């Protein structure tokens with residue numbers, strides 16, 4: 169199933185469209201099950217989610233936060249309130265801005281005590297503990313590692329989650345959550361979803377904005393042979409529906425025909 173691209177002139181429209189997409193899949197998930205299982209990424213996605221799910225009051229009114237189970241498609245091994253934490257970003261931009269009466273979602277974070285130690289201080293690097301963080305996160309994944317929605321970013325090098333071009337983790341098949349200690353994008357120590365989790369999702373959506381993304385989107389959408397991680401997601405053959413929400417500048421000069429969501 170080819171990836172669908174939805175493009176807008178304004179950043180607000182990208183965010184609103186992402187919000188409507190999330191609500192549609194939330195409602196579908198809650199029709200057949202009790203919870204909505206969504207995975208988030210870091211980077212600029214935090215701001216998009218704030219605009220969509222907090223600032224847009226029409227969309228905000230439709231979010232069943234108490235039924236959400238939130239995971240992170242990748243996470244940096246830093247304390248949860250650290251500026252590099254993907255949870256920290258979601259917490260400060262979205263969760264902390266929800267009205268007081270809202271019942272908060274169940275959010276699955278890394279086990280912070282393995283990063284900071286019992287005294288709350290950041291520990292020296294300990295590979296055993298890092299691997300334990302990854303395996304604990306894996307043990308908390310939904311049954312069958314099945315997500316209703318996985319929201320992804322696409323880095324300027326074509327990485328997604330913490331799956332980087334040419335990295336051996338692109339071939340990881342035995343672990344659902346992998347540990348990476350040599351991330352080319354700082355910070356170096358992270359955990360990440362692997363391809364088996366992405367393949368199993370019901371839907372995946374990328375959000376990419378700004379002219380800086382155009383060269384890599386050109387390669388992803390025009391070069392049939394590229395092995396960039398984001399292109400490998402587009403090419404999944406497991407029935408997962410892949411969408412891209414972009415602004416016009418991100419696809420300037422890219423040979424694709426976008427739609428409106």
Ligand SMILES: O=C(O)[C@H](O)[C@@H](O)[C@H](O)[C@H](O)COP(=O)(O)O
Pocket residue numbers: 209210211212213242243244254320321322323324327328329330353375376
């Ligand atoms: O933890 C991470 O590093 C992110 O999850 C990462 O995969 C991000 O999604 C892309 O780098 C795109 O980031 P931008 O949207 O900020 O360009």
